[in-house]
Amino acid sequence: MKVLLLGVTGNVGSRLLPALIAHKHQIVGYVRSPNKLSAQVKSNLDSIVVGSATDSAAIKAAILIHNCDAVVNAAGVAAKTPFHSAGDFPAIFAAVVKAATEAGRERKAPIRCWLMSGFGILDHPKKPHLFVDYIPLFPTHKPNYQLIKSYAADDLAWSLFCANELIPKYDTPQYPAPADCSANNLVVQADSPPAWSNKFCKIPLIGGYLNVMAQAQEYFAVLENIVDMIAADLEKGLNSEYVGKRVGVKEKSKFQ
Numbered sequence: 001m002k003v004l005l006l007g008v009t010g011n012v013g014s015r016l017l018p019a020l021i022a023h024k025h026q027i028v029g030y031v032r033s034p035n036k037l038s039a040q041v042k043s044n045l046d047s048i049v050v051g052s053a054t055d056s057a058a059i060k061a062a063i064l065i066h067n068c069d070a071v072v073n074a075a076g077v078a079a080k081t082p083f084h085s086a087g088d089f090p091a092i093f094a095a096v097v098k099a100a101t102e103a104g105r106e107r108k109a110p111i112r113c114w115l116m117s118g119f120g121i122l123d124h125p126k127k128p129h130l131f132v133d134y135i136p137l138f139p140t141h142k143p144n145y146q147l148i149k150s151y152a153a154d155d156l157a158w159s160l161f162c163a164n165e166l167i168p169k170y171d172t173p174q175y176p177a178p179a180d181c182s183a184n185n186l187v188v189q190a191d192s193p194p195a196w197s198n199k200f201c202k203i204p205l206i207g208g209y210l211n212v213m214a215q216a217q218e219y220f221a222v223l224e225n226i227v228d229m230i231a232a233d234l235e236k237g238l239n240s241e242y243v244g245k246r247v248g249v250k251e252k253s254k255f256q
């Protein structure tokens with residue numbers, strides 16, 4: 001696919017690039033700081049568009065001018081707690097969603113879109129609660145989810161990657177993408193975390209909290225495995241089983 005990648009200078013985006021290339025996608029980089037791009041990164045990009053990720057019209061134009069079929073957003077950083085400023089992360093999310101939706105309508109085929117989100121918006125076993133209702137970390141992901149779930153797949157073929165902490169295996173992005181890191185190291189599941197145990201849930205009042213506290217770290221993942229999973233999924237285009245879903249993962253090595 002031809003992919004518009006936002007956030008290519010960041011921790012996640014810089015590792016998405018080699019993974020996307022390994023899966024034979026063509027990449028248009030959308031950046032606000034082109035001076036941060038190394039010669040190696042530039043040589044791996046099909047084109048470079050300079051702009052802010054809050055500028056929906058510019059993102060839409062980039063999608064249409066470069067004939068992109070997919071968008072991956074790794075731009076912006078979610079605030080950790082409700083006491084931190086949300087910064088421009090909600091504006092970036094809304095701008096990317098609007099741009100991809102409008103571009104899809106104009107080209108009469110929905111854009112496949114992966115957006116980085118957080119673990120907190122996965123379903124807690126006590127539905128309709130989400131994990132963020134118990135531990136209010138990275139709260140801005142919830143309004144972002146509420147915004148995007150109103151979009152039908154005919155308009156925008158979205159997936160939200162619901163990351164817990166992502167730990168890079170390699171200090172710097174690897175070209176070519178490292179062979180020892182792949183989606184095969186993960187169990188992937190839509191809407192709720194794979195292999196979640198409900199063992200504390202029956203304890204009155206505090207059970208739901210204990211349940212999250214005791215297990216959350218088991219869902220830390222290797223960043224290079226995650227980017228391979230997203231790049232591999234994009235090969236399925238609009239036929240991906242994760243269209244319209246929140247996506248959680250667990251490292252196979254963490255299964256007992």
Ligand SMILES: NC(=O)c1ccc[n+]([C@@H]2O[C@H](COP(=O)([O-])OP(=O)(O)OC[C@H]3O[C@@H](n4cnc5c(N)ncnc54)[C@H](OP(=O)(O)O)[C@@H]3O)[C@@H](O)[C@H]2O)c1
Pocket residue numbers: 006007008009010011012013030031032033036051052053054074075076077078088092116117118163164165166167
């Ligand atoms: N890393 C993790 O462990 C982790 C875990 C869970 C979720 N996530 C999510 O993954 C996403 C990326 O995280 P990260 O760790 O890669 O963050 P990061 O290293 O701080 O990178 C952020 C990227 O966003 C770009 N950016 C910020 N504002 C922008 C704007 N207005 N216009 C254009 N680009 C803009 C930055 O560009 P500049 O270089 O120009 O500043 C940079 O490329 C975030 O949504 C984060 O919440 C990350």
